[in-house]
Amino acid sequence: MNWKLIVLLAVGSLCSTQSQAQLGPLRKRLGLNRASLSDERVAAGLREALQVGTGNAVQLTGRPDGYFRNDAIKILMPEKLRTIEKGLRRVGYGRQVDDFILSMNRAAERAAPTAKAIFWNAIKQLTFDDARHILSGGDSAATEYFRRKTSDQLTVAFRPVVDQSMNEVGATRRYEDLTKRAQSVPFVRLQTLDLGAYVVAKALDGLFHVLSEEERKIRTDPAARVTSLLKEVFR
DSSP states (O other), rough: OOOHHHHHHHHHHHHHHHHHHHHHHHHHTGGGGOOSSOOHHHHHHHHHHHHHHHHHHHHHSSSTTTTOOOOOOOOOOOGGGGGHHHHHHTTOOOOHHHHHHHHHHHHHHGGGGGHHHHHHHHTTTOOOHHHHHHHOOOOHHHHHHHHHHHHHHHHHHHHHHHHHHHHHHTHHHEEEEEEEHHTTTTOOOOHHHHHHHHHHHHHHHHHHHHHHHHHHHHHOGGGGGGSSSHHOOOO
């Protein structure tokens, strides 16, 4: 059974009676009347797929080196500080720059676990229209649902964790130290930057990137269907 069938069947169980009535023509067109699983069983499979995908994304990012050792999501020096970075490396402060970059990634890794409860609450709020968008979308349609539904909440939830973590792991201190050192580098012009906002934004970009990869795996790779229910529903 493919992802589109799962979404349609699941919505019939998850949504209102009126929404269920809208499924009739779609079920018939896609041959869903021949489905051997109950709507309730498929709905449970959809919820579990979303929970597994988001849970994996949080686990992969919310651990030591979850960001730092993943080149696709590693948080690099902010664009505004790239000139400073080059100047500092030229005058022998490369290690301090590397430590600062590491500390930003450590802050993101500490914040990532905060996303799990927010993601799972969004799963509970899935509507017929949301599922229809997932149906008509591509391999990252569910990820885009989470991006729309949770980005604002995640930004608010991540910020205090990132701020505290940056203080604890030394990112704020290292940033202040680097900017002071940069003042002595010729032809380097400092620009103001909300470092916490930058780390939060990059942390969310990385989290959604990993989530999209996990969504694609569940859609296409039988090995990613790690529970008996997922194997039953996605076969």
